[in-house]
Amino acid sequence: MKKIMVVNCGSSSLKFRLFEMPSEKLIIKGLFESISKNNTEENFSSQYKIGDFFCKAPIRSHTEAVKILLNYLLENKIIASYDEIDGVGHRIVQGGKYFDKAEVATPDVLKKIEDLCILAPLHNRAHLDGIHAFQEVNKNLVNVVVFDTAFHQTMAPDTYMYALPYDWYEKYDVRKYGAHGTSHKYVAQKCAEVMGKDIKDLKLITCHIGNGASISAVMGGKCIDTSMGLTPLEGIPMGTRSGNIDPAVLEYMNSIDPEKYTVKELLRILNHESGYLGVSKVSHDSRAIEAEVETNPLCRLALEIQYKRIADFIGSYYVHMGGVDAIVFTAGIGENSSRLRREVLKRVSVLGVKCNDEVNDKVRGEVALISTPDSKVKAYLIPTEEELMIARDTYDLVK
Numbered sequence: 155m156k157k158i159m160v161v162n163c164g165s166s167s168l169k170f171r172l173f174e175m176p177s178e179k180l181i182i183k184g185l186f187e188s189i190s191k192n193n194t195e196e197n198f199s200s201q202y203k204i205g206d207f208f209c210k211a212p213i214r215s216h217t218e219a220v221k222i223l224l225n226y227l228l229e230n231k232i233i234a235s236y237d238e239i240d241g242v243g244h245r246i247v248q249g250g251k252y253f254d255k256a257e258v259a260t261p262d263v264l265k266k267i268e269d270l271c272i273l274a275p276l277h278n279r280a281h282l283d284g285i286h287a288f289q290e291v292n293k294n295l296v297n298v299v300v301f302d303t304a305f306h307q308t309m310a311p312d313t314y315m316y317a318l319p320y321d322w323y324e325k326y327d328v329r330k331y332g333a334h335g336t337s338h339k340y341v342a343q344k345c346a347e348v349m350g351k352d353i354k355d356l357k358l359i360t361c362h363i364g365n366g367a368s369i370s371a372v373m374g375g376k377c378i379d380t381s382m383g384l385t386p387l388e389g390i391p392m393g394t395r396s397g398n399i400d401p402a403v404l405e406y407m408n409s410i411d412p413e414k415y416t417v418k419e420l421l422r423i424l425n426h427e428s429g430y431l432g433v434s435k436v437s438h439d440s441r442a443i444e445a446e447v448e449t450n451p452l453c454r455l456a457l458e459i460q461y462k463r464i465a466d467f468i469g470s471y472y473v474h475m476g477g478v479d480a481i482v483f484t485a486g487i488g489e490n491s492s493r494l495r496r497e498v499l500k501r502v503s504v505l506g507v508k509c510n511d512e513v514n515d516k517v518r519g520e521v522a523l524i525s526t527p528d529s530k531v532k533a534y535l536i537p538t539e540e541e542l543m544i545a546r547d548t549y550d551l552v553k
């Protein structure tokens with residue numbers, strides 16, 4: 155029996171789960187929030203939750219958070235010593251061209267993650283802070299890095315390349331990398347298990363629809379296409395991201411007001427003020443938009459633009475794979491919004507899939523077959539378990 159810690163570090167947060175492996179039993183989970191070097195003993199906003207224990211405390215760095223966490227586990231006899239933690243698996247957003255699988259965090263691996271900060275500055279920097287924190291607190295802990303992009307490294311050049319000057323790829327690595335790979339991989343594997351089939355024999359389209367959203371085509375267990383690109387901005391519209399647009403919009407808006415609409419500001423708007431929020435003018439949250447769908451035409455439009463684009467990707471992946479056995483919905487919206495699942499399936503009914511409304515309206519956050527028995531293509535709701543997938547990858551490396 156081994157214990158594996160899974161860690162997801164943001165710039166001011168640290169989320170963790172401790173699993174017992176190989177049983178995959180969750181031992182305890184928690185999170186640290188508002189970590190900031192500006193926190194002082196007198197004035198701080200940081201707090202943490204470990205299991206049911208909640209505490210407000212000044213936490214100035216990820217290292218302090220890791221110290222608190224490991225001390226808590228020792229004091230409460232959840233672990234008898236640090237040796238009981240066989241591996242710490244860190245979620246890493248950007249693995250670029252270097253990583254197609256999880257790796258032990260050696261100095262060489264960390265140097266590459268550092269080099270990739272240019273592609274995901276906030277994320278990769280925060281992940282490095284997390285790894286360094288664990289290394290600092292106990293140098294014997296084995297840190298493993300699991301990349302969001304790794305699952306997509308099987309895409310072929312005609313899919314991952316943009317039709318841009320080839321030099322940009324050769325010199326600056328400009329290409330499609332995708333994201334949410336750990337989630338797409340998990341739900342694809344789970345779908346095969348639920349269908350009782352070998353994943354090698356399946357063509358799947360996995361729809362990870364949360365605040366960030368992406369779609370993947372998974373053939374024979376390998377990702378052959380995904381909707382996100384060099385960055386998570388590409389693809390379908392999301393909570394606050396635009397997804398695909400004509401890039402000429404940037405120059406056009408810049409010509410309207412060059413002072414206001416600089417490239418930086420335009421990219422901020424595409425990332426943070428577009429999508430549901432931009433179109434509806436109400437919220438980035440699907441619950442708030444769905445609540446007004448019958449009364450506010452812009453809320454309806456925000457949703458319908460997204461449904462249409464999701465259907466476009468499903469259609470394209472169907473053609474690319476020469477068919478599809480199952481469409482899978484997951485993540486915050488995919489797992490909870492019966493409306494999104496129903497409306498998307500309606501728009502791709504030509505493929506031979508029909509939503510079973512009776513089941514679909516009832517289920518949320520649980521594995522369920524949501525297509526009718528006579529559907530040629532099946533549709534499933536499968537809750538994602540990114541942390542468990544990271545625990546599995548970490549366990550495989552350390553065992």
Ligand code: ADP
Pocket residue numbers: 363364365366367393438439440441442485486487490491
């Ligand atoms: P991310 O990880 O990208 O931040 P999530 O996968 O957590 O996103 O999804 C967040 C979205 O899921 C929000 O738009 C939220 O409205 C939606 N969501 C979460 N819970 C529910 C729910 N119970 N009903 C409907 N939508 C939900």
